[in-house]
Amino acid sequence: MLALVSPALLVILALIVLPVGWLAWQSIYHDGFTLENYLRVFTEDIYWRSFALTFEISFAVTVIALLLGYPVAYLANSVPKGCSILILSLVVLPFWTSVLVRAYAWLALLQRTGVINQFLRYLDVISEPLALVHNTLGTVVATVHILLPFMVLPLYATMQKIPSDLMQAGASLGASPSLTFFRVFLPLSLPGVLAGCTMVFVLCLGFYITPELLGGGRTVMVSMLVSRNVELYNQFGAASAVAVVLLLSVLAIFFMVSRFIPLDRVLGQK
Amino acid sequence: MIRLSPARIALYMISALVLVYLILPVLIIAPISFSSARFLTFPPPSFSTRWYQQYFGNPAWMQATRVTLTVALSTVVIATPFGVAAAYAISQSKLRIMRFIHMALLLPLVVPIIITAVGIFFVYARVGLVATMPGLVLANVMLGLPYVVISVLAGLQSFDAAQEMVARSLGMNRLRSFFAVTLPQIKSSVVAGGIFAFISAMDETIVALFISGGQYQPLTKRMFTALRDEIDPTIAAISTLMTAASFMLVLLASARQRRNS
Numbered sequence: 001m002l003a004l005v006s007p008a009l010l011v012i013l014a015l016i017v018l019p020v021g022w023l024a025w026q027s028i029y030h031d032g033f034t035l036e037n038y039l040r041v042f043t044e045d046i047y048w049r050s051f052a053l054t055f056e057i058s059f060a061v062t063v064i065a066l067l068l069g070y071p072v073a074y075l076a077n078s079v080p081k082g083c084s085i086l087i088l089s090l091v092v093l094p095f096w097t098s099v100l101v102r103a104y105a106w107l108a109l110l111q112r113t114g115v116i117n118q119f120l121r122y123l124d125v126i127s128e129p130l131a132l133v134h135n136t137l138g139t140v141v142a143t144v145h146i147l148l149p150f151m152v153l154p155l156y157a158t159m160q161k162i163p164s165d166l167m168q169a170g171a172s173l174g175a176s177p178s179l180t181f182f183r184v185f186l187p188l189s190l191p192g193v194l195a196g197c198t199m200v201f202v203l204c205l206g207f208y209i210t211p212e213l214l215g216g217g218r219t220v221m222v223s224m225l226v227s228r229n230v231e232l233y234n235q236f237g238a239a240s241a242v243a244v245v246l247l248l249s250v251l252a253i254f255f256m257v258s259r260f261i262p263l264d265r266v267l268g269q270k
Numbered sequence: 271m272i273r274l275s276p277a278r279i280a281l282y283m284i285s286a287l288v289l290v291y292l293i294l295p296v297l298i299i300a301p302i303s304f305s306s307a308r309f310l311t312f313p314p315p316s317f318s319t320r321w322y323q324q325y326f327g328n329p330a331w332m333q334a335t336r337v338t339l340t341v342a343l344s345t346v347v348i349a350t351p352f353g354v355a356a357a358y359a360i361s362q363s364k365l366r367i368m369r370f371i372h373m374a375l376l377l378p379l380v381v382p383i384i385i386t387a388v389g390i391f392f393v394y395a396r397v398g399l400v401a402t403m404p405g406l407v408l409a410n411v412m413l414g415l416p417y418v419v420i421s422v423l424a425g426l427q428s429f430d431a432a433q434e435m436v437a438r439s440l441g442m443n444r445l446r447s448f449f450a451v452t453l454p455q456i457k458s459s460v461v462a463g464g465i466f467a468f469i470s471a472m473d474e475t476i477v478a479l480f481i482s483g484g485q486y487q488p489l490t491k492r493m494f495t496a497l498r499d500e501i502d503p504t505i506a507a508i509s510t511l512m513t514a515a516s517f518m519l520v521l522l523a524s525a526r527q528r529r530n531s
Contacts, residue, residue, distance in 0.1 A: 001359040001362060001363040001365065001368075002359070002363075002365075002367075004355040004356065004358060004359035005355065005356040005359045005360065005368075005371050005375075007351075007352045007355065007356075008352040008353060008355065008356035008375055008415055008419070009356070009371055009374065009375070011352065011408070011411055011412050011415060012374055012375055012377060012378070012412060012415065013374075014393075014408075015386075015390055015393075015408060015409060015412040016377050016378055016381060016386055016389070016390075016412060017374070017377070018389075018393055019386065019388075019389025019390045019392060019393045020381060020385065020386075020389050022389060022392050022393055023385065023388065023389045023392065026392065068284075068288045068291070069288075071281055071284045071285050071288065072284075072285045072288050072289065074281065075281055075282070075285040087285070087289070090289045090292060090293055091289075091292060093292070093293065093296060093517075094292050094293065094295065094296050096469070096516045096517060096520045097295075097296050097513050097516065098472075098473045098475075098490070098509070098512055098513070098516070099473070099475070100473075100475055100490055100493050100494060100497070100509070101299060101509035101512060101513055102295050102296070103497065104299065104493075104497060104501075104505050104506065104509055105294075105295035105296070105298050105299050105509075106295055107497070107501055108298060108299075108302055108501070108506070109294070109295060109298060111501070115298065145291065145292065145295060148288075148292060149292075177275065177277070178277065202382075205382065206382025206383060206384055206385070208383070208384045208476050209475060209476065209494065212498070213494075213497055213498065223382065223384035226384050226385070226388055227384065227388070227479075227480075230388055230391065230480070236392070239388060240388075243384070243385045243388055243389070246382060246384075246385060247381060247382065247385050250380070250381075250382060251380075254380065267376060267379060267380070
């Protein structure tokens with residue numbers, strides 16, 4: 001049996017375990033052991049700001065995705081089967097469109113001469129084009145778009161398991177629909193909320209393509225810090241330290257969440 | 271049963287807006303790709319296939335397309351048997367270490383892709399695999415493995431392992447019984463896993479940005495560079511073709527999976 005897993009395992013060991021180990025090693029060893037790289041990450045302003053910005057954006061994206069995703073999942077759960085399949089297909093459709101393609105689409109929609117600005121000017125709502133892209137706003141809009149399915153699917157999966165008898169029981173005991181929602185349905189859907197939020201937050205922490213293309217160079221997320229240190233400045237030690245801190249953040253989040261819900265429930269949606 | 275309370279109407283409206291937000295970017299690409307305008311104008315002034323001609327007439331784009339298709343196909347050919355063997359072993363073996371191996375095989379989904387990309391770049395730089403075809407394929411095999419493993423494990427869960435036991439008690443060896451009894455029954459999830467690995471390799475961008483170069487640059491890397499420099503409607507044409515291809519493959523995969531369950 002071990003012989004059967006060994007080809008796959010070898011590929012994983014050689015191409016993810018070894019490289020990540022190499023990064024960790026490189027972050028503390030350069031002609032002798034050094035903590036200089038980590039000192040820089042934690043003290044230099046640009047690193048610190050980038051980490052703060054990344055966590056802020058990830059937090060904002062998670063909250064927005066939850067606010068947008070919850071109603072959709074709720075609706076899909078409460079309509080007849082045929083309708084819910086339609087709603088879920090619309091959610092999953094963009095999922096299977098390349099992230100690059102969607103970045104291009106958002107550029108086409110949001111830029112100064114883009115569809116949305118042209119439309120608003122045509123309606124005479126605005127006289128000057130709005131700066132919708134090449135900033136944090138553009139990054140957030142496109143990132144939420146990419147991550148929303150990761151929110152809706154676990155929410156829907158959890159809501160489906162909530163027995164509808166419970167809501168009827170609440171109603172028969174005289175509770176209003178809103179009261180049964182807040183006292184019965186919402187608490188029971190929290191595992192799905194946690195699974196969705198974790199996935200969205202963690203994926204957002206490592207986002208690269210969207211901030212690079214839609215952020216306009218000013219929204220420097222951690223992943224861009226890693227790539228710039230490698231590609232532009234040849235600062236391999238610094239890049240490795242940033243990567244290690246990012247990875248540890250991700251693992252810490254997964255670890256904390258795994259104490260509340262099983263991890264395969266979080267990862268199963270991807 | 272469903273009453274139209276104000277809360278219900280609000281729910282419909284919010285959901286409709288969210289669905290428009292999800293779908294609009296997917297729908298906007300095709301009209302742009304068939305527009306004659308050099309810049310993004312909407313609605314398009316007139317119908318034209320010039321961006322498709324630019325794509326098919328440009329040797330650099332064609333070379334990148336060949337690289338992408340070669341990488342994606344090679345990835346499927348390697349990742350599928352590796353993944354099937356691993357999933358079979360995980361589902362059959364009672365060894366404790368298998369749980370860890372199972373988790374290890376899902377690592378590509380957990381580690382942020384930018385970290386994987388930079389890490390592979392450092393390792394490849396040491397062994398001379400940067401800007402080579404084998405290097406590109408190997409990286410995509412690693413990234414595609416989890417999809418095969420997840421899909422095949424799901425298929426094996428609904429398969430009754432006793433059938434293979436029967437075949438073996440009738441004198442088949444393990445290998446023959448697997449190919450004669452088990453594989454035909456989990457074929458759908460194997461095919462679905464392979465298709466997901468193909469799509470994953472076709473779409474992969476970030477690792478390619480770091481480790482590919484020279485004549486072995488996939489489509490996504492060239493698209494990324496082009497998008498960073500200027501917005502060229504040729505990319506809309508390529509995007510439309512890519513989107514159509516992924517949708518067809520996903521439909522195929524989900525039809526397969528449905529037949530399986």
